[in-house]
Amino acid sequence: MxxxxxxxxxxxxxxxxxxxxxxxxxxxxxxxxxxxxxxxxxxxxxxxxxxxxxxxxxxxxxxxxxxxxxxxxxxxxxxxxxxxxxxxxxxxxxxxxxxxxxxxxxxxxxxxxxxxxxxxxxxxxxxxxxxxxxxxxxxxxxxxxxxxxxxKLARYLSESQVLIRALRASRVKISVFLFSVVTLVMVIGATMYIVEGEASGFTSIPRSVYWAIVTLTTVGYGDVTPQSPLGQFLASIVMILGYGIIAVPTGIVSVELHEASRRRLPRAICQACGMKDHEADAHFCRQCGAPLELAGKG
Missing domain, CATH: 1.20.120.350 (Voltage-gated potassium channels. Chain C)
Known part of the structure; x- marks a missing residue:
């Protein structure tokens, strides 16, 4: 009992x-x-x-x-x-x-x-x-x-771990990217301060940098807007760059997420020669050419 x-x-x-x-x-x-x-x-x-x-x-x-x-x-x-x-x-x-x-x-x-x-x-x-x-x-x-x-959301825990590993793997690339973005908005902000000046609401470089961040991230509050033709032209370029700014980190994380998911797949073992170092999606042994079986099977 x-x-x-x-x-x-x-x-x-x-x-x-x-x-x-x-x-x-x-x-x-x-x-x-x-x-x-x-x-x-x-x-x-x-x-x-x-x-x-x-x-x-x-x-x-x-x-x-x-x-x-x-x-x-x-x-x-x-x-x-x-x-x-x-x-x-x-x-x-x-x-x-x-x-x-x-x-x-x-x-x-x-x-x-x-x-x-x-x-x-x-x-x-x-x-x-x-x-x-x-x-x-x-x-x-x-x-x-x-x-x-x-x-029963616990079953998604393993999937969240894959996402966390992907974010950790891409942290260096994302850090470099964010540093580049910070540098870019400072340059854009300083340029707009020179081009537009206080008359258009660009009263200081920090406020101009704020405008650059808002525009580059495609938020666009509209509280500060360029008035001169040159300023509007530069603003148009910044708006177009904004779409790329969003896409780059997404691409970085997507690649790392794919790699993390691929590494989770069970590795194949060659029953003929014992070779273990295969790609997760391999079907034949890269050393002897024999059909592969997943680890734990056979």
Whole structure:
């Protein structure tokens, strides 16, 4: 007969990162049961808890947003105030329960989600001393990252790791590119300051550099515009360059993303000669020409 305690700890381990497997397995009694409910997203109780938490977080964020609207705040101040404190007390109890059931409360409190959980409840209490800080409760929206696991987004984690590796691999190229862009906008800004001058709104080189950034990124606020024919001609060139500015980093990351994805493919091993150093998409051995089989097969 299987030990239910082991089954519970196994389910909890698959649903959380709030403790190492051996630490979770050491939990006993009510702490283990509470851990399974709060962190075990693969259990019925854990799923129900995540759904309830998701609804509570969304409603609390809506309350904060509604309270920032003057008309709604004046008309429903008492109801919003009570709802705000109700959610704060609810999340405070939840935070305390999390600390009570995790193997190492101090380590959890310093983790990303531990800090977010704390910041989600502090503004209401701080607002008792410093008015206006309760709007910081909008940070509760970050807690949705925790309950996204109920939608089985964990399966996309490996794909996100590929993207992260691609960004890391391209960081040098992107850094050089950004340095070139900074140099370019400074040159363009200084040139426009000389060509247009203060009469057209280019009152200083920093303001002209601001215009160059806005134009080069194709944002175009329109608060500063060139008036002279030469300035408009230069502005047209900058606008055209803007499309290239957007395309270059996209291309760099796309290439690295393709390489990172290709490296994830299982490497083929030649069963005839034992050659392993093949391209991921190779079908024949580059040394003896024999058909290849993927690693782990055959």
């Amino acid at each position: 299987k030990n239910p305690s082991k089954n519970q700890s196994s389910n909890a381990r698959t649903g959380a990162n709030a403790g190492r497997p051996e630490e979770v397995a050491a939990l006993k009694g009510w702490r283990l049961r509470l851990y399974v409910v709060i962190f075990g997203s693969d259990t019925p109780a854990g799923k129900a808890f995540d759904v309830g938490l998701f609804v509570a977080i969304v409603l609390s964020v809506i309350v904060v947003m509604l309270e920032s609207v003057a008309e709604i705040r004046e008309r429903h101040h008492v109801a919003l105030y009570r709802a705000e404190w109700a959610f704060t007390i609810l999340f405070t109890i939840e935070y305390i329960l999390r600390l009570m059931c995790v193997p190492r409360p101090l380590r959890y409190s310093r983790s990303f989600f531990g800090v977010v959980d704390l910041l989600a409840i502090l503004p209401t209490y701080v607002n008792l001393l410093l008015s206006g800080t309760h709007y910081l409760m909008i940070i509760r929206v970050l807690r949705l990252l925790r309950v996204f696991r109920v939608f």
